[in-house]
Amino acid sequence: MAVNEKRFPEGFLWGGATAANQMEGGFHEGNKGLNIADVLPGGKERLKILANPGFNFEIDKSKYTYPNHEGIDFYHLYKEDIALFAEMGFKAFRMSIAWTRIFPNGDELEPNEEGLAFYDRVFDELRKYDIEPVVTISHYEMPVNLVKEYGGWRNREVVTFFERYVNAIFNRYKDKVRYWMTFNEINSGLVMPIMGLGFSIKEESDRYQPTYQAFHHQFVASSIAVKACHEIIPGSQIGCMIIYAPTYSFDCNPENVMFAHQEERHFNYFCADVQVRGHYPAFIKRYFKEHGIELEIQEGNLELIAKHTVDYIGFSYYMSRTEKKEKTPEEKGQGNIIGGVKNPFLKASDWGWEIDPIGLRNSLNKLYDRYEIPLFVVENGLGAYDKVEEDGSINDDYRIDYLREHIEAMSEAIEDGVELMGYTSWGCIDLVSASTGEMSKRYGFIYVDKHDDGSGTLDRTKKKSFFWYKDVIATNGEKL
Ligand code: BGP
Numbered sequence: 099m100a101v102n103e104k105r106f107p108e109g110f111l112w113g114g115a116t117a118a119n120q121m122e123g124g125f126h127e128g129n130k131g132l133n134i135a136d137v138l139p140g141g142k143e144r145l146k147i148l149a150n151p152g153f154n155f156e157i158d159k160s161k162y163t164y165p166n167h168e169g170i171d172f173y174h175l176y177k178e179d180i181a182l183f184a185e186m187g188f189k190a191f192r193m194s195i196a197w198t199r200i201f202p203n204g205d206e207l208e209p210n211e212e213g214l215a216f217y218d219r220v221f222d223e224l225r226k227y228d229i230e231p232v233v234t235i236s237h238y239e240m241p242v243n244l245v246k247e248y249g250g251w252r253n254r255e256v257v258t259f260f261e262r263y264v265n266a267i268f269n270r271y272k273d274k275v276r277y278w279m280t281f282n283e284i285n286s287g288l289v290m291p292i293m294g295l296g297f298s299i300k301e302e303s304d305r306y307q308p309t310y311q312a313f314h315h316q317f318v319a320s321s322i323a324v325k326a327c328h329e330i331i332p333g334s335q336i337g338c339m340i341i342y343a344p345t346y347s348f349d350c351n352p353e354n355v356m357f358a359h360q361e362e363r364h365f366n367y368f369c370a371d372v373q374v375r376g377h378y379p380a381f382i383k384r385y386f387k388e389h390g391i392e393l394e395i396q397e398g399n400l401e402l403i404a405k406h407t408v409d410y411i412g413f414s415y416y417m418s419r420t421e422k423k424e425k426t427p428e429e430k431g432q433g434n435i436i437g438g439v440k441n442p443f444l445k446a447s448d449w450g451w452e453i454d455p456i457g458l459r460n461s462l463n464k465l466y467d468r469y470e471i472p473l474f475v476v477e478n479g480l481g482a483y484d485k486v487e488e489d490g491s492i493n494d495d496y497r498i499d500y501l502r503e504h505i506e507a508m509s510e511a512i513e514d515g516v517e518l519m520g521y522t523s524w525g526c527i528d529l530v531s532a533s534t535g536e537m538s539k540r541y542g543f544i545y546v547d548k549h550d551d552g553s554g555t556l557d558r559t560k561k562k563s564f565f566w567y568k569d570v571i572a573t574n575g576e577k578l
Contacts, residue, residue: 105509113190114526124173131202140535184227194237204241237282250296251312414477418457455503462511
């Protein structure tokens with residue numbers, strides 16, 4: 099075959115990605131319980147809370163607004179939205195199940211029928227258009243009750259509650275959902291434990307023993323989910339989901355090269371190594387030793403982790419990261435949200451996320467070199483301010499350019515030999531930002547009339563990128 103004769107394989111899963119807490123709204127409807135995203139305020143305050151110690155997981159409406167409570171009201175408007183996804187030709191739709199719709203407090207014995215019935219309706223609607231649901235089991239939506247009463251993932255009992263939750267959803271949706279993922283961006287717990295691990299760092303020492311104990315519980319929970327998924331839904335595929343940001347050395351100083359390598363291994367690979375290869379990697383054992391971390395590992399845990407590894411790697415890709423061992427005070431905080439220093443070769447989005455399409459080809463190759471299992475780009479996209487013109491149109495050429503370059507990079511990686519299952523770009527319909535709780539940080543092909551101050555009609559409008567992406571899918575990526 100000539101190079102790029104056909105860029106993407108038949109059956110490639112083109113689509114879009116979302117998460118329940120950022121779009122559903124209806125936060126008290128259908129007996130849903132409170133989850134972590136429900137207690138995180140909107141606006142730039144959220145980043146401060148995520149970065150600073152001691153968050154109490156309480157709602158305080160006298161001080162803050164809570165945009166996730168209404169989201170974009172997908173809870174009521176899902177039929178209209180799914181019809182728009184179908185119009186774009188989506189083959190797949192990534193969404194999450196809100197744990198608190200199924201087990202409102204997390205520790206009940208029986209699932210909540212209203213919650214189960216809601217997702218039945220959503221999956222049926224997707225199936226009506228032959229759109230494959232790709233479902234994240236836990237996307238920053240842990241029940242607040244498990245945080246407050248049990249201490250989040252630090253507590254072994256949470257694994258039992260999670261097991262009950264996954265059994266309930268696998269049994270209920272076994273005929274409707276074939277593609278699953280365990281924890282969204284599991285490695286984000288290293289930098290944002292509130293969202294990922296369900297606890298707030300209070301003392302510096304919390305970053306060691308409690309953090310890695312919480313990860314261990316998630317790894318056990320992940321293997322329990324993989325085992326149950328394969329047993330209950332024959333032919334299903336279940337993946338892990340990590341944030342991947344290839345980490346460059348700032349220069350060829352060996353000190354910096356080694357530092358960048360260590361950062362990359364720890365942040366990008368630690369979790370995937372356990373979930374894909376089925377054991378703790380050597381480098382993390384040294385880290386544990388140096389930081390006095392001694393995991394409590396129950397009998398049979400390591401065998402379970404070794405036996406029930408994931409089928410594919412889902413990952414989010416937004417940016418690369420550039421690292422330097424010694425950073426001056428000016429350089430600190432100049433890099434991306436996940437750290438590092440400014441890369442002089444790259445431009446950044448309005449939120450400072452450095453745009454690097456070659457980094458995606460690099461990521462796909464590095465992941466495939468290391469693990470040799472199928473990959474799935476389940477998040478990628480450009481958060482940008484959109485302008486509605488007087489005639490109502492939204493000409494988001496900047497978004498089209500960003501996506502085109504990243505899709506080109508994927509086609510190069512496929513040509514390099516990488517097995518790539520699909521591409522679901524992030525926030526295919528505008529939704530609440532996870533890191534800042536803003537509506538104005540938009541990713542969608544579909545504009546939603548909802549603003550940071552909570553105003554707006556919630557009307558949906560097709561952006562220019564909507565028509566562009568429709569063509570991309572119709573030509574299986576030939577026309578970019
Ligand atoms: C990922 C999360 C998503 C999503 C996306 C964009 O980290 O999995 O939930 O929101 O990033 O980030 P943001 O919304 O902060 O722009």
